[in-house]
Amino acid sequence: MTLNGKFYDSYADEASCRPISKFKLEDEPNDPEVIKNLILDELLLDVNGKQNLATFCQTDLDKNIHELMDKCIDKNMIEKDEYPQTAEIENRCVNIIADLWNSPNPTDTIGCSTTGSSEAAMLGGLALKWRWREQRKKEGKPTDKPNLITGPVQICWHKFALYFDIELREIPMEQDRYLMTPEEVLKRVDENTIGVVPTLGVTFTLQYEDVKSISDALDQYQKETGINIPIHVDAASGGFVAPFIQPNIIWDFRLPRVKSINGSGHKYGLSPLGVGWVVWREKEDLHNDLVFEVDYLGGLMKNFTLNFSRSAGPIVSQYYNFIRHGRNGFAKIHNACVGHGVFIGEQVNKLGIFDIIYDGKTALPGVAWTLKKDANVNFNLYDLSERMKIRGWQVASYLLKIVEKNIVIQRVLVRHGFSRDMAQIFIDDLIRSIDHLQKHPLVSKTNHTDCQSSIKKSI
Numbered sequence: 001m002t003l004n005g006k007f008y009d010s011y012a013d014e015a016s017c018r019p020i021s022k023f024k025l026e027d028e029p030n031d032p033e034v035i036k037n038l039i040l041d042e043l044l045l046d047v048n049g050k051q052n053l054a055t056f057c058q059t060d061l062d063k064n065i066h067e068l069m070d071k072c073i074d075k076n077m078i079e080k081d082e083y084p085q086t087a088e089i090e091n092r093c094v095n096i097i098a099d100l101w102n103s104p105n106p107t108d109t110i111g112c113s114t115t116g117s118s119e120a121a122m123l124g125g126l127a128l129k130w131r132w133r134e135q136r137k138k139e140g141k142p143t144d145k146p147n148l149i150t151g152p153v154q155i156c157w158h159k160f161a162l163y164f165d166i167e168l169r170e171i172p173m174e175q176d177r178y179l180m181t182p183e184e185v186l187k188r189v190d191e192n193t194i195g196v197v198p199t200l201g202v203t204f205t206l207q208y209e210d211v212k213s214i215s216d217a218l219d220q221y222q223k224e225t226g227i228n229i230p231i232h233v234d235a236a237s238g239g240f241v242a243p244f245i246q247p248n249i250i251w252d253f254r255l256p257r258v259k260s261i262n263g264s265g266h267k268y269g270l271s272p273l274g275v276g277w278v279v280w281r282e283k284e285d286l287h288n289d290l291v292f293e294v295d296y297l298g299g300l301m302k303n304f305t306l307n308f309s310r311s312a313g314p315i316v317s318q319y320y321n322f323i324r325h326g327r328n329g330f331a332k333i334h335n336a337c338v339g340h341g342v343f344i345g346e347q348v349n350k351l352g353i354f355d356i357i358y359d360g361k362t363a364l365p366g367v368a369w370t371l372k373k374d375a376n377v378n379f380n381l382y383d384l385s386e387r388m389k390i391r392g393w394q395v396a397s398y399l400l401k402i403v404e405k406n407i408v409i410q411r412v413l414v415r416h417g418f419s420r421d422m423a424q425i426f427i428d429d430l431i432r433s434i435d436h437l438q439k440h441p442l443v444s445k446t447n448h449t450d451c452q453s454s455i456k457k458s459i
Helices: 032-043 062-069 084-100 117-140 155-165 182-186 211-225 314-352 381-391 422-438 448-458
Strands: 110-114 147-150 167-169 193-197 232-237 258-264 276-280 290-296 302-304 354-358 364-372 396-400 406-411
Touching: 084 110, 084 211, 084 276, 110 117, 110 258, 110 314, 117 155, 117 193, 117 232, 117 258, 117 276, 117 364, 117 381, 147 155, 167 276, 167 314, 182 211, 211 232, 314 354, 314 406, 381 406
Parallel strands: 147 167, 147 193, 193 232, 232 258
Antiparallel strands: 110 276, 258 276, 290 302, 354 364, 364 406, 396 406
């Protein structure tokens, strides 16, 4: 390549012939094309998103989303007076989601976009606390010991409880019971319970908790005690799956006790990172003390998010997905993903050394399994995950914390952008990895039970 009549190559440039700066700014600028290439080269070392079967997040985005994201890169979602049409698109998304989740009045409820479902979950939790505290003050009762009931939840609820001074009563998993049940909820609720949080798509096993049964149990509890305990549904993943492919499951605003729901647009909502959503059943379910009026951005604006400045791109992309796919499009996409997950589960089960914990048929697209107790193998599941990385596959292996005995499980998530051909390649690579580890064990004759015992002692 020539530049101004002279030979030039970006990899012969001075910036390419020395280590890239890591700890401080250099004094002089560099050629932007060279620096872009150097950074892109480093990013090649990251995993291929389509082979990342550990993440819930969407990794396959069409060219139109890339264009919309580019057009919105300079739009600050919080500045609604400057970007009124973008604000209108956000409001449309809230109304569409409220309708999707069977709000009694989807055009006149309240909700907002967030940076992800974790922020949305915390907003739902804060609304529960404020309503509980207000009621306790009216009754002349103390407000210093709020508690929240959950099943096995992801880290955001632990953060919420710590940050906002709430006792988290997380129902532990037991042998053959991995989810919250009405019986376990009723063991823990009392007058200080600000709410119960069932999960529609548990992080660890992909299963849905039975929101309706829990709601029915709380109805009966209220009749017996007079204590009215609301529900917030953490539908981070299932909120954009169940309405399309499991519409008969009653989990949403069809249940009067459900006061708020959070969901993640950048998971099964098919949108790019990072957008989440929270919707309240009625405007009254979001306490006025949590709403701030901001007037220094050009006009009077109400705000009730934890974060502030962020790109409008993911929100606009969410609207694009809603309009492009419609209900039937989402259903077709997610049903295809379910089919791939079921196929993987069936093939894994045929290998004879695994117990299937979740078969992919009734909740999120994917599958989870553990090694059989009597499996005669020379590896554990962590070894298998590491071996699969050689072919680029990311497969989550982690402890399932069960009362008295932890077990290690593997979980595969199937998202839009995955095909049956890729599923078959995955299975072929899994079989090759197992064969290799059997012939070349990473630890000498250490079976998976011993490995799990040593892991348990270390935690």
